[in-house]
Amino acid sequence: MKEIIQKDFEIYFGSEVLEKLAEILITKGYSKIFVLVDSQTKKHCWPILSPYLVNYELVEIEAGEKNKNLENASIIWTKLQTYKADKKAVLINLGGGVVSDLGGFVAATYKRGIDFINIPTSLLGMVDASIGGKLGIDLNELKNAVGLIQNPKYIFIDPNFLKTLPEIEKRNGLAEVCKHALIDDKPLFEKLQKISLLDNLDSLLFQSLKIKVKIVKKDPFEKDTRKTLNFGHTIGHAIETYSLKNDSLPIKHGEAIAIGMICEAYISASIQGLSQEELRKISSYFSERFLKYKGKLPVKELIEYMKNDKKNEEGFINFTLLKKIGKAKINATCHEDLIIKSLEYYQNL
Ligand SMILES: NC(=O)c1ccc[n+]([C@@H]2O[C@H](COP(=O)([O-])OP(=O)(O)OC[C@H]3O[C@@H](n4cnc5c(N)ncnc54)[C@H](O)[C@@H]3O)[C@@H](O)[C@H]2O)c1
Ligand SMILES: [Zn+2]
Structure with missing residues (x-):
């Protein structure tokens, strides 16, 4: 496993990163774990991640850029509220750039910011969208019209996810x-x-x-x-x-x-x-x-x-x-x- 440790975030890369994730989730003692997937990553990636998690709530959106919007942000905020997510909850974004931009935006603004973790599953997500802290949603067909810059706490990159990527x-x-x-x-x-x-x-x-x-x-x-x-x-x-x-x-x-x-x-x-x-x-x-x-x-x-x-x-x-x-x-x-x-x-x- 390779790693990049920065002041405000850590990146783990390789095929054993999900074990590392499980270890970190235990030591951090998060009050509640939420996982955001889209319809494709639920099908192809969630079965790989789920064995490493206990006590979580799964939140699903439709796949595709048109779903990176305020309606879905609101649905996810509401889900966090319904399950009484407090400041010590964490959101794991399992997907491509749509999931990490939207999920990061939701997490960074919910209760003025809870931790979020990116597990990019697309190639673009792995080398680009999951890194650098740009978060946001599209508004009135303008891409990334509303957003902020905030880094995830952790990024776990397992190239095995690419096997099912079209x-x-x-x-x-x-x-x-x-x-x-x-x-x-x-x-x-x-x-x-x-x-x-x-x-x-x-x-x-x-x-x-x-x-x-x-x-x-x-x-x-x-x-x-x-x-x-x-x-x-x-x-x-x-x-x-x-x-x-x-x-x-x-x-x-x-x-x-x-x-x-x-x-x-x-x-x-x-x-x-x-x-x-x-x-x-x-x-x-x-x-x-x-x-x-x-x-x-x-x-x-x-x-x-x-x-x-x-x-x-x-x-x-x-x-x-x-x-x-x-x-x-x-x-x-x-x-x-x-x-x-x-x-x-x-x-x-
Ligand atoms: N924040 C940033 O710095 C940054 C940088 C570049 C792009 N972006 C944003 O990222 C988005 C594009 O990201 P993207 O190309 O990952 O798009 P995406 O998230 O829509 O993923 C592309 C498609 O691949 C599917 N998919 C993802 N992983 C899969 C897997 N392992 N197996 C099967 N299917 C899989 C998704 O469900 C989706 O249908 C855009 O919204 C763009 O604005 C953000
Ligand atoms: Zn680009």
């Missing part, structure tokens, strides 16, 4: 795994290049999540360094928003930011000195593993979305770019023509 969800998480490598760890990118999506990623997971831990520790409130995690997300978010509004089967966040990373690598090569060879490596990495976006991307509309991005400052579209693989540059801006060219570059790949 391939499309693996690909979704892989984009963030690779983003961590591109902004901070060239040797990790070289290892990733050698494996395909379906290969066992377990040994690289810990390396990837350590990058997120390091970055959020330096800058928990996203004043500077944490912005490096936005690589691929300026263009990626615009594509994700467009696809959600227009496609009957919208592309996933990871797929959108994979396109975003190709485009932003192109911009990096034009204005930040990223070499043509590294641009080619990044483009082929993603185009070999991710499906090409079907249809034409409407550049003007995408640029409008980018202009409304909450990351912008003083009216400029804000980018995190790459100087080279493993080295990011935050707060970059560029001419609109270059954004258009980068989208053309992607479409002509």
Whole structure:
């Protein structure tokens, strides 16, 4: 078992982490244990966790982003109240980013905050969403519109949960795994290049999540360094928003930011000195593993979305770019023509 012990939270990684969880629950003496699952993690993950727990209440929500909302927050708060959860109760979030964002939000606000524990079960949850303390819900179709930053007490990561994760969800998480490598760890990118999506990623997971831990520790409130995690997300978010509004089967966040990373690598090569060879490596990495976006991307509309991005400052579209693989540059801006060219570059790949 590997571990990362920080001042305010602890991460345990490996196939024996659930024994460790059982041990910690006993020593902490929580007054009551609540477990939040969604309909999928109840089916696939709860049978693995339940033997390690005694005296718990299970709370279930439907799976999917549209359930990360105020109605479900209210249902969970009410459940905590009904079972008389006091300040010494704990909520365990067993699921992907939807469960940890929503459950964390509920726990951090119930009675001004009770402990919560994340057991991420999706790849994206393991390397990204369960770490860094960003919690929240969507409101009126605006993602993460209401929330706060607060760390879980513990994160237990058991890669065995990934066995039942659908391939499309693996690909979704892989984009963030690779983003961590591109902004901070060239040797990790070289290892990733050698494996395909379906290969066992377990040994690289810990390396990837350590990058997120390091970055959020330096800058928990996203004043500077944490912005490096936005690589691929300026263009990626615009594509994700467009696809959600227009496609009957919208592309996933990871797929959108994979396109975003190709485009932003192109911009990096034009204005930040990223070499043509590294641009080619990044483009082929993603185009070999991710499906090409079907249809034409409407550049003007995408640029409008980018202009409304909450990351912008003083009216400029804000980018995190790459100087080279493993080295990011935050707060970059560029001419609109270059954004258009980068989208053309992607479409002509
Ligand atoms: N807090 C953060 O820093 C942060 C970072 C990135 C993303 N997020 C949020 O995370 C969410 C996306 O997370 P996600 O991709 O994990 O989505 P998700 O939680 O919706 O999980 C994806 C799907 O996989 C299912 N699933 C999860 N684990 C499974 C398993 N082991 N076996 C079978 N099915 C399983 C889920 O039930 C769901 O249907 C978004 O709401 C996003 O805003 C938060
Ligand atoms: Zn992301």
